[in-house]
Amino acid sequence: MAKTSNKKELILTSAYRVFKENGLEDTRVSQIVKEAGIAQGTFYLYYNSKMDVLPDLAQQIISNYTQYLEEHGDIEAGLDYNLRLAIDRIFEANQEDRTIPSIVYAGITRSGDIDKWDLIYRPLYDLVANYLEAAKKNGEIGTDISANYYSEFIISLIESTARGLILFQQSPEEIEKYKEELSSFILNAVYWTPVKVI
Amino acid sequence: MAKTSNKKELILTSAYRVFKENGLEDTRVSQIVKEAGIAQGTFYLYYNSKMDVLPDLAQQIISNYTQYLEEHGDIEAGLDYNLRLAIDRIFEANQEDRTIPSIVYAGITRSGDIDKWDLIYRPLYDLVANYLEAAKKNGEIGTDISANYYSEFIISLIESTARGLILFQQSPEEIEKYKEELSSFILNAVYWTPVKVI
Amino acid sequence: MAKTSNKKELILTSAYRVFKENGLEDTRVSQIVKEAGIAQGTFYLYYNSKMDVLPDLAQQIISNYTQYLEEHGDIEAGLDYNLRLAIDRIFEANQEDRTIPSIVYAGITRSGDIDKWDLIYRPLYDLVANYLEAAKKNGEIGTDISANYYSEFIISLIESTARGLILFQQSPEEIEKYKEELSSFILNAVYWTPVKVI
Amino acid sequence: MAKTSNKKELILTSAYRVFKENGLEDTRVSQIVKEAGIAQGTFYLYYNSKMDVLPDLAQQIISNYTQYLEEHGDIEAGLDYNLRLAIDRIFEANQEDRTIPSIVYAGITRSGDIDKWDLIYRPLYDLVANYLEAAKKNGEIGTDISANYYSEFIISLIESTARGLILFQQSPEEIEKYKEELSSFILNAVYWTPVKVI
DNA sequence: AATGAATGAGGCTTCATTCAT
DNA sequence: GATGAATGAAGCCTCATTCAT
Numbered sequence: 032m033a034k035t036s037n038k039k040e041l042i043l044t045s046a047y048r049v050f051k052e053n054g055l056e057d058t059r060v061s062q063i064v065k066e067a068g069i070a071q072g073t074f075y076l077y078y079n080s081k082m083d084v085l086p087d088l089a090q091q092i093i094s095n096y097t098q099y100l101e102e103h104g105d106i107e108a109g110l111d112y113n114l115r116l117a118i119d120r121i122f123e124a125n126q127e128d129r130t131i132p133s134i135v136y137a138g139i140t141r142s143g144d145i146d147k148w149d150l151i152y153r154p155l156y157d158l159v160a161n162y163l164e165a166a167k168k169n170g171e172i173g174t175d176i177s178a179n180y181y182s183e184f185i186i187s188l189i190e191s192t193a194r195g196l197i198l199f200q201q202s203p204e205e206i207e208k209y210k211e212e213l214s215s216f217i218l219n220a221v222y223w224t225p226v227k228v229i
Numbered sequence: 230m231a232k233t234s235n236k237k238e239l240i241l242t243s244a245y246r247v248f249k250e251n252g253l254e255d256t257r258v259s260q261i262v263k264e265a266g267i268a269q270g271t272f273y274l275y276y277n278s279k280m281d282v283l284p285d286l287a288q289q290i291i292s293n294y295t296q297y298l299e300e301h302g303d304i305e306a307g308l309d310y311n312l313r314l315a316i317d318r319i320f321e322a323n324q325e326d327r328t329i330p331s332i333v334y335a336g337i338t339r340s341g342d343i344d345k346w347d348l349i350y351r352p353l354y355d356l357v358a359n360y361l362e363a364a365k366k367n368g369e370i371g372t373d374i375s376a377n378y379y380s381e382f383i384i385s386l387i388e389s390t391a392r393g394l395i396l397f398q399q400s401p402e403e404i405e406k407y408k409e410e411l412s413s414f415i416l417n418a419v420y421w422t423p424v425k426v427i
Numbered sequence: 428m429a430k431t432s433n434k435k436e437l438i439l440t441s442a443y444r445v446f447k448e449n450g451l452e453d454t455r456v457s458q459i460v461k462e463a464g465i466a467q468g469t470f471y472l473y474y475n476s477k478m479d480v481l482p483d484l485a486q487q488i489i490s491n492y493t494q495y496l497e498e499h500g501d502i503e504a505g506l507d508y509n510l511r512l513a514i515d516r517i518f519e520a521n522q523e524d525r526t527i528p529s530i531v532y533a534g535i536t537r538s539g540d541i542d543k544w545d546l547i548y549r550p551l552y553d554l555v556a557n558y559l560e561a562a563k564k565n566g567e568i569g570t571d572i573s574a575n576y577y578s579e580f581i582i583s584l585i586e587s588t589a590r591g592l593i594l595f596q597q598s599p600e601e602i603e604k605y606k607e608e609l610s611s612f613i614l615n616a617v618y619w620t621p622v623k624v625i
Numbered sequence: 626m627a628k629t630s631n632k633k634e635l636i637l638t639s640a641y642r643v644f645k646e647n648g649l650e651d652t653r654v655s656q657i658v659k660e661a662g663i664a665q666g667t668f669y670l671y672y673n674s675k676m677d678v679l680p681d682l683a684q685q686i687i688s689n690y691t692q693y694l695e696e697h698g699d700i701e702a703g704l705d706y707n708l709r710l711a712i713d714r715i716f717e718a719n720q721e722d723r724t725i726p727s728i729v730y731a732g733i734t735r736s737g738d739i740d741k742w743d744l745i746y747r748p749l750y751d752l753v754a755n756y757l758e759a760a761k762k763n764g765e766i767g768t769d770i771s772a773n774y775y776s777e778f779i780i781s782l783i784e785s786t787a788r789g790l791i792l793f794q795q796s797p798e799e800i801e802k803y804k805e806e807l808s809s810f811i812l813n814a815v816y817w818t819p820v821k822v823i
Numbered sequence: 824a825a826t827g828a829a830t831g832a833g834g835c836t837t838c839a840t841t842c843a844t
Numbered sequence: 845g846a847t848g849a850a851t852g853a854a855g856c857c858t859c860a861t862t863c864a865t
Binding site for chain 3: 676727730771774775777782786792793803806807809813816
């Protein structure tokens with residue numbers, strides 16, 4: 032028991048695969064259900080349209096970032112390390128699945144209630160804000176920066192840059208360069224100075 | 230002179246209005262031509278699909294930014310002034326027309342050739358890069374920052390923040406606060422210090 | 428005793444309500460069962476389709492007429508009195524529930540076997556025929572009229588006139604006028620003359 | 626020119642045929658367009674649904690009655706003659722096309738505006754009312770009957786009786802008997818007496 | 824170049840019906 | 845008998861696109 036109807040799970044997994052394969056516009060509900068191995072009508076028991084699953088997918092994607100950073104981040108390792116971790120992860124995810132920006136973008140835009148977005152991004156924002164607070168205490172960064180606002184800026188910037196690189200189809204070398212510059216841009220923004228290891 | 234087929238102009242104007250009204254997905258070619266007062270078939274003389282007009286609209290939107298900054302910006306007035314000008318303008322435009330992010334996003338994403346994006350954004354990037362270079366010379370900002378990369382980051386960040394505020398439907402006060410923080414974030418990122426007026 | 432499956436009762440009551448609310452075409456089995464508070468599958472234990480309940484509803488409706496006339500009619504009171512009773516009742520019912528004509532119409536049309544109609548209407552026809560026979564004996568009406576045929580005509584006429592008034596959405600005054608004229612039309616048809624009270 | 630788009634005509638003709646063949650419920654738009662030899666989408670240029678064509682068909686049917694009576698009726702021939710003509714015609718039409726009652730019934734019920742019904746039936750009502758007025762002048766019938774109300778009753782009665790006979794699937798003999806009785810019922814209702822031929 | 828009636832492919836969605844529990 | 849999640853057939857209807865005028 033507690034199966035809690037795994038149909039929704041199936042739909043989500045399948046939808047993600049199909050969206051990734053065909054893009055948002057060219058995805059058909061019929062493909063999603065075929066991949067999921069369920070009946071066409073079953074889809075509509077859980078979602079009203081293919082676009083209706085996007086918020087759920089967006090949540091998964093962003094949650095993955097958060098989860099990754101929670102697992103691999105190390106507050107002791109310094110802000111630059113953790114920032115680089117975030118950049119690498121987000122760039123990598125976008126590289127691997129070029130439809131991520133569209134899913135997240137559309138998922139949020141279409142999500143009727145605004146709270147949904149907050150719900151999706153809040154954990155990630157909080158995580159980054161925590162890093163910033165720790166760095167403040169640590170003396171790594173300026174104490175007058177606003178962790179809440181800056182965490183949003185940082186995430187936004189990483190995401191939009193990652194998206195841009197995909198659109199531009201930059202070379203691996205160029206991507207590496209962007210990472211460097213982006214990292215420095217953000218660290219500058221928070222007055223970062225290398226933590227002194229005594 | 231340059232009648233340049235005012236039909237295309239009509240389509241563009243009409244499409245913008247309809248997209249703004251109904252959103253990208255729910256816009257129909259039939260609505261665009263109705264608003265434009267032209268025949269259904271005429272549309273296809275100029276564009277292949279409704280999405281095909283998005284790059285042109287995106288170009289208009291971004292060009293407006295550039296144009297505005299060229300007209301109102303003042304390289305003598307210091308980077309902070311010009312930055313604030315850009316922030317104000319972009320925020321305002323997004324506030325007034327909440328469909329701008331989608332148009333630009335989709336316009337660029339769907340634009341077959343990547344060069345199109347560069348074509349659209351290059352003048353704006355260059356403009357900001359010029360400000361940065363001037364500020365470097367001016368001693369306002371650090372000389373080791375890369376104007377080319379940073380200009381992209383700056384524009385991206387302003388745009389994505391503006392979009393976020395719309396989705397969140399923030400209050401005017403909150404928006405003002407965001408502008409302040411965003412401005413400081415960016416100025417920090419370039420090591421900005423107030424220019425000394427002697 | 429005779430619990431006779433109160434589920435069927437529930438379905439009938441619910442179906443009537445939903446038909447009345449949404450009309451025959453726009454009624455869904457899912458709505459009926461929801462209103463009835465029973466499971467979707469339960470419906471099919473008693474009826475094969477939503478249309479399948481119509482004959483039962485029609486029977487209820489027509490039975491109500493018969494029952495009312497049996498209770499309130501008075502064979503001593505003269506044909507005109509009882510006729511007026513029938514007109515009032517049928518008009519009133521149609522006024523109150525504008526979907527009656529459709530239910531009866533469709534209920535009968537779709538009722539596979541023709542005998543069903545007879546089954547539904549026979550008691551009412553017989554009742555009216557009895558009135559006519561009594562009036563014949565009474566000298567109220569001509570003796571050469573055929574009670575069987577005329578009773579059908581009378582009921583048909585009252586029902587179709589009632590329906591027409593609903594479609595036309597006549598005013599209460601106009602409805603009253605119709606009743607008068609209809610009454611006189613029918614009484615004429617049977618050569619009615621006021622019964623002489625000595 | 627002045628083709629005035631014969632597509633609508635095609636749809637109407639085809640729809641009638643298909644409705645007659647399959648009944649209202651079991652008719653598919655796809656069948657109508659196939660019979661009409663037009664594209665599926667073309668149908669929706671003229672009607673919103675299959676039910677949407679019913680008012681137009683109802684109008685045709687009722688107009689046919691009127692037209693027939695105008696052509697074959699003879700005001701000089703006495704009310705009984707013309708009444709019988711109407712009965713014969715309406716019975717015959719219903720016999721030949723058993724879907725007529727449903728078309729007319731549904732066509733009128735669904736016709737959004739009430740005026741439509743009046744528009745459809747008015748000419749027929751007026752025609753019968755004219756017969757009644759002529760008969761009044763002629764001394765054939767009572768002068769105190771209301772031509773307007775009675776004409777509606779007469780048409781209603783003929784139509785509903787014709788419909789009933791179809792549902793009952795009466796034998797030709799029985800139908801003939803009904804005609805006789807119906808005719809006498811109506812003539813009684815108007816106090817008809819044979820016109821004296823001197 | 825402009826028109827707009829006509830096209831028709833095909834995705835969407837419903838909803839009656841089933842059946843394992 | 846009762847349940848209701850799941851089914852999937854199939855009709856609806858849109859809407860981009862065409863093409864004769």
